[in-house]
Amino acid sequence: xxxxxxxxxxxxxxxxxxxxxxxxxxxxxxxxxxxxxxxxxxxxxxxxxxxxxxxxxxxxxxxxxxxxxxxxxxxxxxxxxxxxxxxxxxxxxxxxxxxxxxxxxxxxxxxxxxxxxxxxxxxxxxxxxxxxxxxxxxxxxxxxxxxx
Amino acid sequence: xxxxxxxxxxxxxxxxxxxxxxxxxxxxxxxxxxxxxxxxxxxxxxxxxxxxxxxxxxxxxxxxxxxxxxxxxxxxxxxxxxxxxxxxxxxxxxxxxxxxxxxxxxxxxxxxxxxxxxxxxxxxxxxxxxxxxxxxxxxxxxxxxxxx
DNA sequence: CACAATTAGATTGCATACAATCTAATTGTG
DNA sequence: CACAATTAGATTGTATGCAATCTAATTGTG
Numbered sequence: 305x306x307x308x309x310x311x312x313x314x315x316x317x318x319x320x321x322x323x324x325x326x327x328x329x330x331x332x333x334x335x336x337x338x339x340x341x342x343x344x345x346x347x348x349x350x351x352x353x354x355x356x357x358x359x360x361x362x363x364x365x366x367x368x369x370x371x372x373x374x375x376x377x378x379x380x381x382x383x384x385x386x387x388x389x390x391x392x393x394x395x396x397x398x399x400x401x402x403x404x405x406x407x408x409x410x411x412x413x414x415x416x417x418x419x420x421x422x423x424x425x426x427x428x429x430x431x432x433x434x435x436x437x438x439x440x441x442x443x444x445x446x447x448x449x450x451x452x
Numbered sequence: 453x454x455x456x457x458x459x460x461x462x463x464x465x466x467x468x469x470x471x472x473x474x475x476x477x478x479x480x481x482x483x484x485x486x487x488x489x490x491x492x493x494x495x496x497x498x499x500x501x502x503x504x505x506x507x508x509x510x511x512x513x514x515x516x517x518x519x520x521x522x523x524x525x526x527x528x529x530x531x532x533x534x535x536x537x538x539x540x541x542x543x544x545x546x547x548x549x550x551x552x553x554x555x556x557x558x559x560x561x562x563x564x565x566x567x568x569x570x571x572x573x574x575x576x577x578x579x580x581x582x583x584x585x586x587x588x589x590x591x592x593x594x595x596x597x598x599x600x
Numbered sequence: 601c602a603c604a605a606t607t608a609g610a611t612t613g614c615a616t617a618c619a620a621t622c623t624a625a626t627t628g629t630g
Numbered sequence: 631c632a633c634a635a636t637t638a639g640a641t642t643g644t645a646t647g648c649a650a651t652c653t654a655a656t657t658g659t660g
Contacts, residue, residue: 311567312560314499314515318581319477319492319570321588324517326470327617328595333467344467345646351462362608367462369472372609374647380610381645398608398655412460419459422467427594433466436587439580440469446575447476475647493616510638520639522617528640529615546625546638 332425336418340411341385345378347415350404353388354412358403360393369448387411480573484566488559494530495563497523498552501536502560506551508541517596535559 314320330344337347352359352367365375379402382388387408393399426433462468478492485495500507500515513523527550530536535556541547574581 312499312563313503314496317499317567318574318585318588319474319481320496320516321585321592322470322474322477323492325588325592325595326467326474328517328592329467329470331618332595343645344471348462348468351460351465355461360608365608368468369476370646371648373611373649376610378646393608396608396656400609415460419465425595426466426591428591432587436584436591437466437469439584439587440466440473443574443576443584444469444473444476447473447480447573479648491615508638513638518616519618521619521641524640526616541638544626544638548639 329422332422333418336421340414342411345374346382349375349378349382350387350408350411350415353402353404353408357409358401360399360401361390362399364402382408477570480570481566484569488562489533490559493522493526495566497526497530498535498556498559498563501550501552501556505557506549508547508549509538510547512550530556 310316333344333347337344340347342350348368349364352364356363361372361375361379364379365371368375379388379390383390386405388402388404391401391403393401423430423433428436458464481492481495485492488495490498496516497512500512504511509520509523509527512527513519516523527536527538531538534553537551537553539549539551541549571578571581576584
């Protein structure tokens with residue numbers, strides 16, 4: 305049984321482990337993404353679009369668990385880089401569809417190597433990575449489904 | 453064996469699992485920290501100080517894996533809130549020591565319940581949390597020790 | 601059909617993150 | 631001991647995150 309004082313230690317806390325590991329891993333992406341002049345978040349949005357071109361901003365928000373306050377300026381930036389275009393949905397004028405330009409599509413093939421390169425830097429076995437991902441998804445599910 | 457296209461899916465990526473779970477967990481802290489009018493990062497700095505009062509800014513940076521660009525303004529804020537004071541080290545005038553005020557110390561007892569409350573929200577068993585923390589620490593170690 | 605409620609995005613304001621640069625203090629070296 | 635190199639923090643600039651608010655479009659309801 306851990307005492308309350310032990311529980312208040314930074315090193316003991318799951319959230320800090322997540323927070324610091326997440327930041328560090330994102331930093332490891334930077335040299336790989338610098339070649340494409342992309343930030344990690346810009347890369348995430350492109351990942352969504354490579355999976356499903358012409359999706360609404362709302363869908364991107366849901367997939368990345370981010371809100372429009374974060375994504376609006378980012379999509380503007382991706383637009384100014386010539387990687388995407390925004391089109392108002394004909395069926396629902398409130399909705400804005402995001403589509404890849406040919407340049408945006410071309411970036412997909414340039415990114416093929418990134419997942420493997422990142423995997424090598426993890427220093428973990430495939431099985432371990434899968435296990436970790438599964439645990440994280442379980443936790444994420446618990447957190448999103450509990451609205452408090 | 454996964455194809456390259458599968459690997460480029462957001463849902464497949466460990467980093468995204470880390471990134472989104474981390475953000476979501478930090479959001480879960482907000483209602484608990486709002487009572488003390490603290491942000492998660494401010495809480496982290498206080499955790500460090502409750503463990504070891506009168507530490508240098510450099511030490512805080514190392515413990516939290518953050519740089520002075522992030523912590524300098526944050527410590528200024530904690531100072532203006534009356535939770536800490538900064539004193540230049542007598543032995544080394546470059547170094548700045550951070551010390552808790554009585555108010556800052558008093559916040560420790562007010563935070564005693566937070567770890568348990570957070571644990572309840574995770575929806576995981578103690579064993580699972582420990583396993584997850586261990587895996588994350590292993591990964592973190594791999595990432596920091598590989599300078600590329 | 602009028603109109604309140606909801607919804608999709610954008611904007612604003614504040615709080616991180618982090619690279620790059622700057623200053624002042626200390627250390628290492630000839 | 632002079633002085634180059636290093637070190638601790640602070641500052642600046644850019645890019646997130648997210649709460650709160652705003653606008654315009656759509657939906658639900660009497």
